[in-house]
Amino acid sequence: MGSRLVEQLGAHNVAGAAASVLADRIRALVLDGRLTVGERLPSERALARELRRSRSTITRAYGLLEDDGYVIRLHGGSTRVALPHDHAAPGLDADDTAIDLSIASMDSTPGLYDATVRSLPRLAALRGTSGYSLQGLPELRDAVAQRFRERGAPTSAEEIIITSGALNAVNLILTAIGRRGERALVEQPTFPHALEALHRHGYRLVPTPVDVEGWDTRHLNETLLNARPHVAYLIPDFHNPTGATLPDEDRQRIVTTSRNVGTHLIVDETTTELDIDRGWSPTPMSASGPNVITVGSMSKIAWGGMRIGWIRAERSVVARLLAVRPSFELGTALLEQCIAIELLTEMPALTSHVGRRLRAGRAAVEAGVAGIAGWHMPRTPGGLSAWVDIGGPLSTALSLAARERQLILPPGPRFTTGGVLERRLRLPITLPPDRTAEAMTRLALAWEDVRKGTAARADELEHAAVI
Known part of the structure; x- marks a missing residue:
């Protein structure tokens, strides 16, 4: 049986990845809670064998994570998950400028x-x-x-x-x-x-x-x-x-x-x-x-x-x-x-109010998605969120880029076993429309950051989608 780290990464998602990309993927797992603080990671040798990569690549990836404070090396050679000492929220400043899209929930009912x-x-x-x-x-x-x-x-x-x-x-x-x-x-x-x-x-x-x-x-x-x-x-x-x-x-x-x-x-x-x-x-x-x-x-x-x-x-x-x-x-x-x-x-009044709030939130997400080329929002007749197709296996990369824009955004694999569904993104329809509009503006900017960073590999991405 393979390690939990590789199960969460999805070996197919990191096949051939450079050390920096592998480190980013592991950091994303830590930031959205799929790896827990204190959890033991595979040894360099074991991870290299599971991923069929050179040990030097794994050593470099672990080194990058250690430099940033996301792992610590303990006596005896074990590597464990950590968080940077100045870490207040997952990669974000602890103030009101951050928008959290990891929680799909509304504020309280007026009643x-x-x-x-x-x-x-x-x-x-x-x-x-x-x-x-x-x-x-x-x-x-x-x-x-x-x-x-x-x-x-x-x-x-x-x-x-x-x-x-x-x-x-x-x-x-x-x-x-x-x-x-x-x-x-x-x-x-x-x-x-x-x-x-x-x-x-x-x-x-x-x-x-x-x-x-x-x-x-x-x-x-x-x-x-x-x-x-x-x-x-x-x-x-x-x-x-x-x-x-x-x-x-x-x-x-x-x-x-x-x-x-x-x-x-x-x-x-x-x-x-x-x-x-x-x-x-x-x-x-x-x-x-x-x-x-x-x-x-x-x-x-x-x-x-x-x-x-x-x-x-x-x-x-x-x-x-x-x-x-x-x-x-x-x-x-x-x-x-x-x-x-x-x-x-008061259930009829309660559900009627919730329906109106969700309808407004859905419209705001639809407007934001419509402004991002290549994205598709499916029909969303209710519920908490829209399960958006972003056109390529870039969900984790987008999640990391979004943090630089003060946006907490769980990638598609957060909702799966085995690190799949990198093409998908859950966008809550529960926030007030003005807050959603600001979130979608930041998300569009983060998407541009991702596309600029991966433009050289666009041909590869076309064939790499995981559904």
Whole structure:
């Protein structure tokens, strides 16, 4: 098995690369979190063998990284990831001039303040209790269950657990049912922190492709049948980052196949309510089978600062989750739960507001992309972002150039396993239009920097794209 560094780089992406290019690629992995501070890198000899390069090239690349403070050499010859001592933010000055496109999230809904005020009597009524809420307030669980029922999935409050956000929910699920060394099916691309959670719980990842046109459902079902993964992590509504939505007939087929092979389906519905103009409403996958464990969140429709999520699962799974949860937390904050109860009574107004914000953000990204020759923005009917085709395998190079323009921009491979999809870029449609316009101006300048630096290799790039 190859090293994690080469898996993240993608050996094809650095084939024949000079030491400076290889160092830049490794630096990009450090800056966007794919390599963690303190992580041990392969020895020069081992990396040279994996990449089929001379040891002198690897030595030079590691030397450049060490000079810039991105690796340190320890006694005994090991090389470990580091950050420069003056590093405040990933390559950027710690001030308001930087624009962060790594976070696809909006500011709070206008109704948050009023909902907070209305929630205070409910919170006050709970003062006589212990304050711990392992499964969640019954009234909030019933409100979440009601939302599932309205969307076509019969659900009771006993099938709901309230969590501290969706990622917290994923980690709770993996803690309760996870099996180290087993396979996990994941979409390619997908939400990066879910990949990290699966890695941390010891899973071996098996990717299945998704693009703006949707899933290769034949590949997905065949992978389920052949690999028989223990879990599968899917984002069926406004997939992050492609924006695709899985059709109802495919949902039912996937649930049936996964049930037949014993796979737990972890379905992430964090982006489900982010509709702009899709034109139809799919049935939740949880309506198709008991092997579906659904994760949801208030973070994208209300505010990321309000850490409220939930899990919907059959009662036997809920019991396992509740048995494990006290080992790392004793419930979810009561104030946020009380606020969420208020907000869930206003879902039509909430989703309407979100739709208007996303429509304006989408238009701003469309205008910016239209001004960059060779780029293509697909139809984006909802969700958090646009999965833009930049016309060549330059996503990581662009990410590095963007930092020089005070722009934090994760490259396409950040959303994958194996360092692929260098041709793609996730651009959030969640920022205010004026902020997006400024970001796109900086991005266009960074693109010019990249094109000038690679103009001599334009013929090579035409044949090097990774899809």
